[in-house]
Amino acid sequence: MTVYSPASYNELIGCLKKSLSFNTPLAIRYPRGKEELPFKFDDSDFTVFANGGTIAIVTYGIISSAAVKALKKLNDDGINVDVIKLNKIYPVSGKLIETLKNYDKIYFFEEGIRKGGISEHVVAYGNIKNYRITAIENKFVPSATVSAARQKLKLDADSMYKIIKGEN
16 A cells, blocks of 8 residues: 655645545544645655755655755765655655665654554665664653644654754
8 A cells, every 4th residue: 555644735735636536445634733844755665855965864744844954954064965755655665765775874853653563664675874863652642732742752843853962
């Protein structure tokens, strides 16, 4: 089954339109929260926001905005980082695996459960080395505003920045 994870309303509309032409099961994952950046729908497996980095941030869905914000801040600090925004989170793309092999260090940020999550699937499928996964551990997440929950779970732009800088 194909699973899309749009990062904006534009992408959600594109996914819904695309779903009309699918003859196989399709799911669209759209979490809580408001969009911050109006990403355009891209039917490819993933989109790379490249800056010639040797470090990659891999993420999907609505927290892709936080990754792009972290990218800008890191680049301003002279740390060249690329963001790889997964448009389709399942099945894992062979082209994605080949792309990830070009990076020295990979940081996954996932607004989902870590154990058995998309990041672990990518790492296992691609035999990826030198990575870090920041995702939700399999435990109760207390009720909070979306921004407070993301901050506590280290899925906001400032936390991403600090993790990659080695401050967290």
